[in-house]
Amino acid sequence: MQSTVCELNKCTGCAACLEVCSKNAITIKDSLKAYNAVIDNEKCVSCNACHKICQNNSPIISKKPESWYQGWTKDKEQRLKSSSGGVATALAKYFVANGGIVCSCIFRNGKFIYDFAESLEDVEHFSGSKYVKSNPTGIYKKIKGYLLNNKKVLFIGLPCHAAALKKFVGEKNAEENLYLVDLICHGSPSPRNITMFLENKDRNIIDVKHLAFRDNNNYRIMLNGQGLDTPGVYDSFLLAFLNGINFTENCYSCNYAKIERVTDITIGDSWGSRLSAEEIKAGISLMLCQTEKGLNLLEDSGIELIDVNLDNAVAHNHQLEHPYIKPTKYDKFFNVLLKTSNYDNAVKASLTRTYINQQIKRILVKLKIVSKN
Numbered sequence: 222m223q224s225t226v227c228e229l230n231k232c233t234g235c236a237a238c239l240e241v242c243s244k245n246a247i248t249i250k251d252s253l254k255a256y257n258a259v260i261d262n263e264k265c266v267s268c269n270a271c272h273k274i275c276q277n278n279s280p281i282i283s284k285k286p287e288s289w290y291q292g293w294t295k296d297k298e299q300r301l302k303s304s305s306g307g308v309a310t311a312l313a314k315y316f317v318a319n320g321g322i323v324c325s326c327i328f329r330n331g332k333f334i335y336d337f338a339e340s341l342e343d344v345e346h347f348s349g350s351k352y353v354k355s356n357p358t359g360i361y362k363k364i365k366g367y368l369l370n371n372k373k374v375l376f377i378g379l380p381c382h383a384a385a386l387k388k389f390v391g392e393k394n395a396e397e398n399l400y401l402v403d404l405i406c407h408g409s410p411s412p413r414n415i416t417m418f419l420e421n422k423d424r425n426i427i428d429v430k431h432l433a434f435r436d437n438n439n440y441r442i443m444l445n446g447q448g449l450d451t452p453g454v455y456d457s458f459l460l461a462f463l464n465g466i467n468f469t470e471n472c473y474s475c476n477y478a479k480i481e482r483v484t485d486i487t488i489g490d491s492w493g494s495r496l497s498a499e500e501i502k503a504g505i506s507l508m509l510c511q512t513e514k515g516l517n518l519l520e521d522s523g524i525e526l527i528d529v530n531l532d533n534a535v536a537h538n539h540q541l542e543h544p545y546i547k548p549t550k551y552d553k554f555f556n557v558l559l560k561t562s563n564y565d566n567a568v569k570a571s572l573t574r575t576y577i578n579q580q581i582k583r584i585l586v587k588l589k590i591v592s593k594n
């Protein structure tokens with residue numbers, strides 16, 4: 222029988238264990254419904270390094286925020302292009318302009334990988350939320366190397382990946398030169414979901430140069446700048462994501478869905494903001510600061526910082542209190558998806574009423590009987 226590095230179906234896919242294994246004995250298996258880091262017993266020499274590095278096998282230090290804001294980048298064009306208020310891109314731009322290196326997620330050749338940027342131009346490619354599990358393979362040793370060479374690194378990514386990085390480089394190496402920013406995260410699906418969804422639409426993900434999941438405040442799949450579906454209508458992938466039914470198993474017991482954070486700064490959407498409708502439409506980010514280092518970075522980056530009521534922000538963003546609750550039709554969704562490889566079928570079978578409502582809306586919008594908003 223094959224053994225796994227951590228408890229079955231609890232793997233986040235952080236890939237830290239792959240990087241510490243000198244025998245190349247670990248492979249991450251993606252069953253669509255769960256990730257598992259599987260050990261090849263023929264190659265394994267039982268050194269225990271993978272078990273020790275795994276975030277699921279020992280607690281990771283987290284901290285309550287010391288200050289909190291809502292706001293946006295002062296670059297108006299960037300604010301419109303970004304998912305929320307463009308704060309991530311503003312931080313990244315400030316960081317590279319001051320000689321630092323940024324590590325974040327990019328869509329390239331059909332894959333969602335982490336990459337490094339040292340110029341303003343390269344940083345722009347990170348912009349936008351990718352609503353799938355990104356792949357951090359290969360970043361850990363590289364970042365540790367930068368830190369040991371006294372270079373400053375800004376990491377922007379999923380909370381479980383930030384936790385893995387912190388553990389890999391060690392608290393001491395992280396202290397001065399590593400700036401950790403995590404996204405508020407309600408869960409993420411395997412990227413095979415979007416590949417399959419696009420295949421159902423006769424699109425090959427490899428042929429897509431630019432893939433966006435959001436057109437600022439509107440959730441919408443955009444391929445090379447063109448909306449895939451009727452504006453104002455949610456396609457099956459987004460219905461599944463927004464209803465939290467297509468995440469990998471581990472996300473429903475996520476260790477990071479709480480107010481205590483593992484990073485210097487946490488960013489997300491400022492849901493429930495009491496600012497004007499005009500500002501909300503333009504995009505507002507929520508920012509939580511756990512360290513003085515994080516607060517200094519936020520203040521220096523020239524971001525518009527406005528007071529926010531933390532209790533209200535948390536009440537509108539449950540991922541700051543508890544993990545997403547697994548929908549009752551979760552198994553049904555994946556049973557149909559794995560059997561038919563058809564996204565519409567799986568969503569129709571598990572989120573029937575929602576699916577039909579969107580079908581009706583699609584017709585009404587096309588006939589201009591209802592507006593797209």
Ligand SMILES: Cc1cc2nc3c(=O)[nH]c(=O)nc-3n(C[C@H](O)[C@H](O)[C@H](O)COP(=O)(O)OP(=O)(O)OC[C@H]3O[C@@H](n4cnc5c(N)ncnc54)[C@H](O)[C@@H]3O)c2cc1C
Binds near residue numbers: 305
């Ligand atoms: C899977 C997922 C679930 C989320 N759930 C919530 C939620 O429940 N509540 C909430 O308030 N916010 C959530 N967010 C965060 C939100 O969608 C925005 O990404 C965040 O507010 C940053 O917006 P921005 O305008 O500052 O970023 P931008 O300037 O648009 O930049 C986004 C930054 O995030 C990085 N990034 C995007 N996707 C990924 C990814 N998959 N893995 C690693 N890095 C990535 C980009 O590389 C870039 O650096 C989620 C994001 C993701 C990826």
Ligand code: SF4
Binds near residue numbers: 242268270272
């Ligand atoms: S115990 Fe050591 S050799 Fe075996 S898989 Fe883990 S890291 Fe690799």
Ligand code: SF4
Binds near residue numbers: 231232234236275277
């Ligand atoms: S959570 Fe990360 S370190 Fe742990 S088994 Fe999965 S990939 Fe490996």
Ligand code: SF4
Binds near residue numbers: 379473476
């Ligand atoms: S919900 Fe938790 S485990 Fe899942 S992707 Fe987000 S941070 Fe990682």
